[in-house]
Amino acid sequence: xxxxxxxxxxxxxxxxxxxxxxxxxxxxxxxxxxxxxxxxxxxxxxxxxxxxxxxxxxxxxxxxxxxxxxxxxxxxxxxxxxxxxxxxxxxxxxxxxxxxxxxxxxxxxxxxxxxxxxxxxxxxxxxxxxxxxxxxxxxxxxxxxxxxxxxxxxxxxxxxxxxxxxxxxxxxxxxxxxxxxxxxxxxxxxxxxxxxxxxxxxxxxxxxxxxxxxxxxxxxxxxxxxxxxxxxxxxxxxxxxxxxxxxxxxxxxxxxxxxxxxxxxxxxxxxxxxxxxxxxxxxxxxxxxxxxxxxxxxxxxxxxxxxxxxx
Numbered sequence: 001x002x003x004x005x006x007x008x009x010x011x012x013x014x015x016x017x018x019x020x021x022x023x024x025x026x027x028x029x030x031x032x033x034x035x036x037x038x039x040x041x042x043x044x045x046x047x048x049x050x051x052x053x054x055x056x057x058x059x060x061x062x063x064x065x066x067x068x069x070x071x072x073x074x075x076x077x078x079x080x081x082x083x084x085x086x087x088x089x090x091x092x093x094x095x096x097x098x099x100x101x102x103x104x105x106x107x108x109x110x111x112x113x114x115x116x117x118x119x120x121x122x123x124x125x126x127x128x129x130x131x132x133x134x135x136x137x138x139x140x141x142x143x144x145x146x147x148x149x150x151x152x153x154x155x156x157x158x159x160x161x162x163x164x165x166x167x168x169x170x171x172x173x174x175x176x177x178x179x180x181x182x183x184x185x186x187x188x189x190x191x192x193x194x195x196x197x198x199x200x201x202x203x204x205x206x207x208x209x210x211x212x213x214x215x216x217x218x219x220x221x222x223x224x225x226x227x228x229x230x231x232x233x234x235x236x237x238x239x240x241x242x243x244x245x246x247x248x249x250x251x252x253x254x255x256x257x258x259x260x261x262x263x264x265x266x267x268x269x270x271x272x273x274x275x276x277x278x279x280x281x282x283x284x285x286x287x288x289x290x291x292x293x294x295x296x297x298x299x300x301x302x303x304x305x306x307x308x309x310x311x
Contacts, residue, residue, distance in 0.1 A: 040068040042086035043078050053077055084114065106155050106186055109162040110214070117311065118159075124307060125163040131304050132274055133164075133251055140273025141174075141242055141252035142304065145265040147288035149258045151280045152309040154182045157255040165217035169250030172208065174220045176268050178229035179257040181222035187211055194223030198241060199232040218249070229257070233267045242271045259292045269301035277306040 044054050049072075061071040069083035104110075108117045133139050144157040154177070161173040175183040176195060184191035189209050198207060211217040226232055245252055254272050256265040269275035275296060279289055289306075296303055 037089070038068070039083070039086045040072075042089050043069060043072055043082055046082055046086065047072075047078055049077055104186055104188060107158060107162060109159040109166070113166075118163075121156075121159045121163045124156075124160055124305075125167075127305060128160075128164075128276075129167075139246060139251070140302070141246055141254055141271075142274045142276050143176075143254045143256050143265065143269040143272040143301070144276050144278060145256050145259065145269060145292065146278040146280075147259045147284060147292045148280075149180070149260065151258065151278050151284065152311065153177075153258070153278050154186060154255050155311065156276075156278050156307060156309060157253050158183065158186050161217060161251075161253045162214065164251045164253070165211075165214050168216055170216050170218070170248075171251040171253070172218045172220060172245055172249040174245070174252065174254040175222045176233065176254050176264070177257045178222050178226055178232065179261050179264070181225065183219055183255055184221040187219055189219055189221060191221045191223060194221035196226045196229075196232065197223040199235065199237050200226070201237075220245075230262050230264050230267065233264055233271065238268075239271045259295065260288070263295070265292070266295040266299065266301075269296060270299045273300060273302065274304045275301045276304055278309055279306065281308045281310050 040054070040057070043049070049057070057068060057071045057075060057077060060066070060075055061068055064071065064074075066074070069078065069086060072078035073080060073083060108115060109121045112118055128142065132142060144153050144160070146153045157173060161171050165171040173183060174195065175181045177183075178196055181191070183189075184194075189211075193207050195207075207223070208218050208220045211219060232238065242252075242254075252272070254268060256268050259265045265275075277289070277292065293303060
């Protein structure tokens, strides 16, 4: 059992719980995938195409000057979703299967990686890579904050973390919204223990969970919702924990409660070192945004940007 009041966190508590990937072991090495598995091989295996069907696709491909995937779709042997999945496997790019997309529709960066919304999160990631996660420097964590409930903090934090993990670096998504946690629901993960357990000194081992299908993405859920969330993040233990997590992961993204619910977001931002403001278009009030930004004045947290959320 970990004790954090007077010492740094027990490293065993921070170990990620292993979860098997959905892709076969051979996909662990992207270079092997790129060199040895063609789109045709992946689609044929995915759809259990017979040798005769593959030959028909190849003949159609040659006669119409199409790609294998296009020919397979034209002949009814595969769907457009199959082609997108094959591309994701060939280029080692996580892409959720259909059943997972239905279960977690908010994860657009995983469910619809080639959509305009996913591209928006990649643009956000690019800005953070230039401003925060600079090579050769110690990286702060990024707290995702907003003035009110319903602004889209969890939605943005989850999809931003996915895009960072798609770069290949170890990425941790921390649910520090101990007033209304949702990340475990979004990713369909266990929530028996988590951040609140660690901060109260009663955490089990391996509270950090790997997200199925994304080998480099991990989530630290809240666990039991505590009665004193602000006190927990104000204690020294939370700062010690964040420093430990930042040393173990390439990128750390932290979801927070709305500023209208208390001072949690400002305190968490100070412990993280950086804050990203989310506001809902045509809903967020300028006065509330001004108060939120003002709350970071004099804080160790650096405001790294603001995002206007349309969804």
